Amino acid sequence: MSEPRWDRLLLNATLASFEEDAQEPLIEGGAIGLHRGRIAWTGRMDNLPAAPDELAVTVESVDGALITPGLIDCHTHLVFGGDRAGEFELRLNGTSYEDIARAGGGIAATVSATREASEEQLYAQSVPRARALRADGATTLEIKSGYGLELETERRMLRVARRIGRDQSMTVRTSFLGLHALPPEYRDHREEYVTLVCDSILPELAAEGLVDAVDAFCENIGFSREEVRRLFERARQLGLPVKLHAEQLSDLDGAALVAEYGGLSADHLEYLGESGVRAMATAGTVAVLLPGAFHVLRETRLPPIALLRQYGVPMAVATDCNPGTSPMLSLRLAASMACTLFRLTPTEALRGVTVNAARALGLSDRGTLKTGQRADLVVWNARQPAELCYWVGGGLAHRIYVAGEPVSRRKPSRHLPNAS
Numbered sequence: 001m002s003e004p005r006w007d008r009l010l011l012n013a014t015l016a017s018f019e020e021d022a023q024e025p026l027i028e029g030g031a032i033g034l035h036r037g038r039i040a041w042t043g044r045m046d047n048l049p050a051a052p053d054e055l056a057v058t059v060e061s062v063d064g065a066l067i068t069p070g071l072i073d074c075h076t077h078l079v080f081g082g083d084r085a086g087e088f089e090l091r092l093n094g095t096s097y098e099d100i101a102r103a104g105g106g107i108a109a110t111v112s113a114t115r116e117a118s119e120e121q122l123y124a125q126s127v128p129r130a131r132a133l134r135a136d137g138a139t140t141l142e143i144k145s146g147y148g149l150e151l152e153t154e155r156r157m158l159r160v161a162r163r164i165g166r167d168q169s170m171t172v173r174t175s176f177l178g179l180h181a182l183p184p185e186y187r188d189h190r191e192e193y194v195t196l197v198c199d200s201i202l203p204e205l206a207a208e209g210l211v212d213a214v215d216a217f218c219e220n221i222g223f224s225r226e227e228v229r230r231l232f233e234r235a236r237q238l239g240l241p242v243k244l245h246a247e248q249l250s251d252l253d254g255a256a257l258v259a260e261y262g263g264l265s266a267d268h269l270e271y272l273g274e275s276g277v278r279a280m281a282t283a284g285t286v287a288v289l290l291p292g293a294f295h296v297l298r299e300t301r302l303p304p305i306a307l308l309r310q311y312g313v314p315m316a317v318a319t320d321c322n323p324g325t326s327p328m329l330s331l332r333l334a335a336s337m338a339c340t341l342f343r344l345t346p347t348e349a350l351r352g353v354t355v356n357a358a359r360a361l362g363l364s365d366r367g368t369l370k371t372g373q374r375a376d377l378v379v380w381n382a383r384q385p386a387e388l389c390y391w392v393g394g395g396l397a398h399r400i401y402v403a404g405e406p407v408s409r410r411k412p413s414r415h416l417p418n419a420s
Ligand code: NIG
Pocket: 077, 106, 107, 110, 217, 245, 248, 293, 320, 322, 323, 324, 325, 326
């Protein structure tokens, strides 16, 4: 018998590849070979080049289960101190998100709690959130800073994000969100704050290797186009890609601005107009839809899905996991809500949490089941892709592989009492 070639071979699978040019979007009676952290082979079992035992060291049947690429949550703020459950009640009683922000609550409240938290405390509070997202199938997460708004705390947040990526069997991509809100101590010194972020905080954190992309909140209660432009100029000098919270509460033409800089994504987009859609299509900027924030803010204005489709703008879907507008810990729930609230088809929503989410992070090595891609996979307690959007809540992920290795379900360590 010849030497086994692959580390692992999964048989009897229903494979949803999400490849653009896949001949068959769904392969039943499929097999997938994993080797050295990559996908070595996919196709029908009938077409396997030899007997399974000759092909791989470990051979397992998944009994007809659906296998997808590991899900990718391309927009989260999951490292933060405290919570804002009180604000949730205020909003239910009619106070708006903007009113709360103007009264010094909202993002500023989380900034105070985050500044007070040590790196250990932030890590201990954030890991259970990352693990909850992973338990429902996410193997790659983006995590933003933006609750420090000064060098030390922004650094601490990004270090915690990196540490989650190192220690928790998932990939973490970081975004620097220094222009998230004006910190209280700069209330009368806007320009100085923007200068500090552009000329000092961002370059320093980038030099420390903590920043994969640069983001901002372009909004009346956030930062203007001109201020965001200054940040994007600096990002360009530093060779960092940009993305933007754009058109969430009003239309400031932020999507066109981020597209002008060749941005990876424009996110939220409820107030996006046709010129912005056109600019995004031209630049190849991904539209990241965040139904969790739409739902929690009880927004009624829908993102322009028909226009995004018409112009061929790729759509991603993410949780926006954050303590204010979207305390959401399931990317599959976000995909489900993208269908029910935004009327995406299940296929669009699932492309939104796989291949298009990878693109929104500038990653081309994941998000499909193509040979050569990273072997991040989920074996689901489901037989067809639509079920991933159809079931609301519940644990559907049966087994998760990260870089070809099954993620262990061992109990979390002592200092994480809340971890799932
Ligand atoms: O994506 N809109 C700005 N940023 C976050 C909310 C942050 C917060 O309220 O803490 C968002 O919705």
